[in-house]
Amino acid sequence: MKALNFGSLNLDYVYQVDHFVGPGETLSALSQSVNPGGKGLNQSVALARAGAPVYHGGCVGAGGELLAALLEKNGVDTRFLRRVEAIQGNAVIQVAPSGENCILLFGGSNQQVSRAQIEEALSQFGPGDYLVLQNEINNLPLLVDLAHERGMILALNPSPYNERLTGVDFAKLSWLLVNEVEAEQISGSGEPQAAWEAVHSRWPGVSLVVTLGKRGSVAFPAGGGEPVFQPAFPAKAVDTTGAGDTFTGYFLAGLMEARPLPECMVRASLAAALSVARPGAADSIPTREELENELARRS
Ligand code: RIB
Numbered sequence: 001m002k003a004l005n006f007g008s009l010n011l012d013y014v015y016q017v018d019h020f021v022g023p024g025e026t027l028s029a030l031s032q033s034v035n036p037g038g039k040g041l042n043q044s045v046a047l048a049r050a051g052a053p054v055y056h057g058g059c060v061g062a063g064g065e066l067l068a069a070l071l072e073k074n075g076v077d078t079r080f081l082r083r084v085e086a087i088q089g090n091a092v093i094q095v096a097p098s099g100e101n102c103i104l105l106f107g108g109s110n111q112q113v114s115r116a117q118i119e120e121a122l123s124q125f126g127p128g129d130y131l132v133l134q135n136e137i138n139n140l141p142l143l144v145d146l147a148h149e150r151g152m153i154l155a156l157n158p159s160p161y162n163e164r165l166t167g168v169d170f171a172k173l174s175w176l177l178v179n180e181v182e183a184e185q186i187s188g189s190g191e192p193q194a195a196w197e198a199v200h201s202r203w204p205g206v207s208l209v210v211t212l213g214k215r216g217s218v219a220f221p222a223g224g225g226e227p228v229f230q231p232a233f234p235a236k237a238v239d240t241t242g243a244g245d246t247f248t249g250y251f252l253a254g255l256m257e258a259r260p261l262p263e264c265m266v267r268a269s270l271a272a273a274l275s276v277a278r279p280g281a282a283d284s285i286p287t288r289e290e291l292e293n294e295l296a297r298r299s
Helices: 039-049 065-073 115-122 140-149 180-187 192-202 243-256 261-276 288-298
Strands: 003-006 010-016 031-037 054-062 081-087 090-095 101-106 130-134 153-157 175-179 207-211 217-220 228-230
Touching: 003 039, 003 115, 031 039, 031 065, 039 054, 039 065, 039 130, 039 243, 054 065, 054 115, 115 140, 130 140, 130 243, 140 153, 153 243, 175 180, 175 243, 180 192, 180 207, 192 207, 192 217, 207 243, 217 261, 228 261, 243 261, 261 288
Parallel strands: 003 054, 003 130, 010 090, 054 081, 130 153, 153 175, 175 207
Antiparallel strands: 010 031, 090 101, 207 217, 217 228
């Protein structure tokens, strides 16, 4: 069993600020850095650091070579990455003293995924393999339809939630992973139980995970099992960027190892807590060894 993550790679231009800049305001940042990011790249790194065999499909544009190199350094197979004539996808991120962020995205190279690239990559995957998706690349409906035809297990983190998801057939997913804002956008309620009832009545085969920040996370399995609530591990937040991606990667890696759902939730939640205590997105994701040590220390 292996995972193909078709997703974005971004250069994150990160600015530490004492408050988020407002309309018409000019604000001096306290510091600046350029870091590897993108929900796709972050989730591939999280999957790989968690120990899963992962391939990354996506597009690298001008200035993005270091992102491909970072994936490779982390053990992600990059044979399905393509070089394209476009500026590398990027994000401008403000990080407040609370660790909270706000993000401005530019798709760039991430919007150049072609049908031929998708067909070539998917031809190497089949029943039981995972396809992991977020909403920062083009051609998502095609990816979902073709991967479903091949019998793959589909997991979607529909972030950012916007009109580009309109053509995606959610009934073909096995897992939907959302935060409370996205839960509300999809179902009309940010309250997990109500979101689950709405999702389940619409797409009965889809299992749902809702992350709730400091309030923890909850998983609702489609097969009729009990929901699993996982409290958040306490953490001193330095930078929450990429915490959701860390959760998603570790959660899916747990499923791929056939761990019981409560164990997947513990590991994902602890990995996310470790990530928020460090700056950056991909850079902040813990290794499997760090996670095991932390689990042992807390038991
Ligand atoms: O989820 C965090 C990521 O969102 C950042 O790395 C940024 O690139 C945006 O894609």
